[in-house]
Amino acid sequence: MTTKHQMTAKTMNDLEHGDCRWPIGDPRHEGFHFCGAQQMAGRPYCTEHWNIAFVPSKARSPGSQSSQAALIAFRKAA
Numbered sequence: 705m706t707t708k709h710q711m712t713a714k715t716m717n718d719l720e721h722g723d724c725r726w727p728i729g730d731p732r733h734e735g736f737h738f739c740g741a742q743q744m745a746g747r748p749y750c751t752e753h754w755n756i757a758f759v760p761s762k763a764r765s766p767g768s769q770s771s772q773a774a775l776i777a778f779r780k781a782a
């Protein structure tokens with residue numbers, strides 16, 4: 705059984721220490737928010753998103769670059 709985290713839907717202002725900072729959606733669009741799940745110890749993201757962030761691009765299926773694009777956008781904005 706897969707553990708799915710809840711839709712916490714945190715905005716930049718709602719993020720607290722220990723919340724996953726994975727951006728969800730487009731920062732330029734309404735509804736953009738952060739994962740907000742519990743971070744892995746010493747990591748900025750939850751387990752799920754940490755794994756996504758560090759999967760080598762060659763292992764991704766074609767067309768799944770949106771999360772990476774969002775990550776880049778987030779880093780620019782940070």
Ligand SMILES: [Zn+2]
Pocket residue numbers: 724725726739740741749750751752753
């Ligand atoms: Zn997350």
